[in-house]
Amino acid sequence: MTNLAARIQQNLDHVSRRIEEAADRAGRGRNEVRLIAVTKYVGADTAAQLVRLGCRELGESRPQQLWDKAARLAESDVRWHLIGHLQRNKIRRTLPLVSMIQSVDSLRLLRSLDTVAVELDRDVDVLLEVNVSGDVEKHGFLASEVAEAARSLDRLSRVRVKGLMTMASRQGDLTVARDDFRRLYELREQLRVICPQPHAIEELSMGMSRDFDVAIEEGATIVRVGSALFEGAEP
Numbered sequence: 001m002t003n004l005a006a007r008i009q010q011n012l013d014h015v016s017r018r019i020e021e022a023a024d025r026a027g028r029g030r031n032e033v034r035l036i037a038v039t040k041y042v043g044a045d046t047a048a049q050l051v052r053l054g055c056r057e058l059g060e061s062r063p064q065q066l067w068d069k070a071a072r073l074a075e076s077d078v079r080w081h082l083i084g085h086l087q088r089n090k091i092r093r094t095l096p097l098v099s100m101i102q103s104v105d106s107l108r109l110l111r112s113l114d115t116v117a118v119e120l121d122r123d124v125d126v127l128l129e130v131n132v133s134g135d136v137e138k139h140g141f142l143a144s145e146v147a148e149a150a151r152s153l154d155r156l157s158r159v160r161v162k163g164l165m166t167m168a169s170r171q172g173d174l175t176v177a178r179d180d181f182r183r184l185y186e187l188r189e190q191l192r193v194i195c196p197q198p199h200a201i202e203e204l205s206m207g208m209s210r211d212f213d214v215a216i217e218e219g220a221t222i223v224r225v226g227s228a229l230f231e232g233a234e235p
Contacts, residue, residue, distance in 0.1 A: 004233055005049050011229045012053055019223065022216035033216055036081050038208075038226030040065060044072040046233060051076045059083040059102070059224055063090040070097045083165075083205075083224055085139050088112045095124055102127040102165045102205050102222075105139040107149055110159060117158035125162050127205055132183045133169035133176075140166070143187055147194060154196040161195070163203025163221070164188050168211055177211040181218035188219075 020030045036059040039047040047058060047069060056077060060066035061084030070080055079099040086094065086103060091112055094101075104110055104126045117124045128149065131140035141149060146164075153161055166184045168177035184206055191201045205222035207215025212223040 002049075004046065005053065007231075007233050008046075008049050008229065009053055011231055011233070012050065012055060015225055015228050018213055019216060022213040026217045026219075028216070032221060034222045036083070036205075036222055036224045037229055038083065038224050039069065040084075041226060042230050042233070044069045046230065048073055048076065049233075050229065051078060055229075057081065057099075059226075061085075063087075063094045066097060067093060081224075091116045092120075095120060095122065098124075100125045100127065100162070102224075103129045103139065104161075105129045105141065107152065110149075110153075110156065110161075114156045114159045123158050123160055125160050127163050127165040127203060128161060129165045130184060130187065132166050132180045132187070135169060135171075137170075138167065143183065146187060146191065150191050150195045150199075150201070153199050161199040161201065163201050163205065164191075165205035165222075167208070168206070168215075174211055174214050178214045178218060181206050181215045181220065185219040 019033050023030050023033055036057050037050055037055045038059045040061045057079045059081040063086060066080055066082055080097055082094060082098050082101045083103055086101060095116055113124060129140040130143055130146055131138045132143050164184055168180045184204060188201055188204055195201050203221050204219050206220045207223040209225050209228035212225055215223060
C-alpha cells in the first residue's frame with residue numbers, strides 16, 4: 001500500500017468510527033447512515049484511491065468536475081452525487097452520470113430535470129435543498145417554501161424526491177449546527193404526510209467534516225465528508 005493509500009485508509013477508518021459512535025449515541029445502527037465522500041478538493045487519482053478502499057459513493061459540487069472525474073473513473077463502479085448548484089443548461093450532460101442530485105433548489109429546476117429525464121427515458125432521484133439557516137448567500141428553498149413545493153410533486157413524471165438536504169449556518173458553533181439539523185428533521189416529518197406517491201421523503205443529507213457527528217445525532221441518513229477523508233493526502 002502506498003503512503004497516499006495508507007493515509008486515506010487511516011482517515012477513512014477514523015471517519016467510520018466517528019459515524020459509528022455518533023449513531024450509537026443516537027440509538028441508531030451504523031447501517032442507517034451513508035457516507036458520501038466529497039472529492040471536490042482532490043484530483044481523480046486521489047479519489048480513485050478512496051474507491052479502491054471500498055468507498056464508492058462520491059460527491060462533487062460542480063458539474064464540470066463531476067463530468068471529468070466520472071470519465072476518469074468510468075471503470076470503477078462509482079455512484080456519483082451532485083451536491084452543488086446545477087444550472088439548467090448542464091442537466092442533459094449530468095443526468096446520465098449521477099445516482100442522485102442532492103441540490104435541487106427550485107421548482108423551476110425540478111421541472112427542467114423532469115423534462116430532460118423524460119426525454120432521456122430515465123428516472124432520477126433527487127433531494128430538495130433547504131436553506132434552513134436563511135443565509136442569503138446559500139441556494140435552496142426556504143423552510144417556509146418547502147411544503148408548497150411538496151404539494152406540486154405529483155406533476156413530475158420521472159423525478160423521484162427522496163428527501164431533504166441542507167448545510168449548517170456558516171456562522172456559529174456546533175450548537176447552531178445542531179439547531180439547523182433539528183429543523184430539517186422536523187421539516188421532513190411534516191412533509192412525510194403531505195408528499196404524494198411515489199415520492200418518499202426519507203433521506204436527510206446533512207453534516208460535513210466538522211459537524212457530521214452532530215448531524216447523525218439529529219437524524220442524518222447521509223453525511224457528506226470531504227476534508228476529513230483527505231487530510232494529509234496530496235491532491
